[in-house]
Amino acid sequence: xxxxxxxxxxxxxxxxxxxxxxxxxxxxxxxxxxxxxxxxxxxxxxxxxxxxxxxxxxxxxxxxxxxxxxxxxxxxxxxxxxxxxxxxxxxxxxxxxxxxxxxxxxxxxxxxxxxxxxxxxxxxxxxxxxxxxxxxxxxxxxxxxxxxxxxxxxxxxxxxxxxxxxxxxxxxxxxxxxxxxxxxxx
Numbered sequence: 370x371x372x373x374x375x376x377x378x379x380x381x382x383x384x385x386x387x388x389x390x391x392x393x394x395x396x397x398x399x400x401x402x403x404x405x406x407x408x409x410x411x412x413x414x415x416x417x418x419x420x421x422x423x424x425x426x427x428x429x430x431x432x433x434x435x436x437x438x439x440x441x442x443x444x445x446x447x448x449x450x451x452x453x454x455x456x457x458x459x460x461x462x463x464x465x466x467x468x469x470x471x472x473x474x475x476x477x478x479x480x481x482x483x484x485x486x487x488x489x490x491x492x493x494x495x496x497x498x499x500x501x502x503x504x505x506x507x508x509x510x511x512x513x514x515x516x517x518x519x520x521x522x523x524x525x526x527x528x529x530x531x532x533x534x535x536x537x538x539x540x541x542x543x544x545x546x547x548x549x550x551x552x553x554x555x
Contacts, residue, residue, distance in 0.1 A: 371466040373473075373542065381541040388537060398495060398529035398538045403465050405430055406437075406457040407504075407521040422519060423456045429507040430458040430468060471507075472523075473543040479506040485547035488536060495529025497539060498522055 370378075377399070385397045407422050419436060426434040437455040460468050477483060480501075490498045503518045504510050529535035540546055 371463060371470060373470040374463070374466045377466075377542065381538070384541050385534075385537060389534060398527050398534050400465065400469070400525060400527055400538065400542065401461070402526045403460045403468060404457060404524040404526065405434075405460070405521055406455065406524070407519060408455045409519070418517075419456065425504055425510050425519075426456050426458055426521075428509045429504065430460060431464055432458050432460060434458045469542065473545075475508060476506045477545065479508075485545050488546050491532040491535060493532060495527045495531055495535030495538075496524065497527075497535060498524045 382394055382397045385391070386394060389397075391397055405426060407426055409418055409422055423434050423436060434456040435458070437457055439450055439452050439454050442450045477486075486499060492498070500520060500522050502520045504521060505518050525535075525539060527535045527538055529538055536546065
């Protein structure tokens with residue numbers, strides 16, 4: 370059992386059960402999967418970009434990434450159906466908790482001018498998506514081997530029903546959300 374998984378089982382479940390007045394521990398929302406997605410539109414002209422991104426994604430997730438292909442042709446973008454234009458990884462179980470632990474304790478503190486994670490990425494069903502502008506915040510990615518620093522989207526899929534439950538779950542897990550600051554006008 371990973372450190373964060375143990376933290377969830379011992380503390381987060383009890384805190385959420387008390388906060389939302391759940392009658393059973395089975396009602397407490399849990400993190401079901403984390404999806405990492407990297408869209409690479411510039412890969413249309415250079416297929417080597419896909420290889421670099423796939424290698425970087427595999428290193429930082431600890432799992433082989435899947436190359437995503439375009440679903441339809443768009444002439445104005447010089448895009449044909451079936452061309453590789455991105456890569457993604459879906460993490461579950463132990464790898465998911467290990468990635469989340471590394472993300473919270475190592476990667477987020479390395480973000481420049483970090484003030485907290487904005488809360489506007491919730492989808493209405495308790496799932497949260499956030500974007501990163503650079504992959505170099507992860508220590509696994511070797512900057513010398515990467516040709517260009519690219520961003521990615523990270524989606525936290527939960528079993529929560531509402532955004533409030535999802536936000537409370539992720540906050541108790543350790544994601545530092547931005548606190549709303551009330552300014553007084555004079």
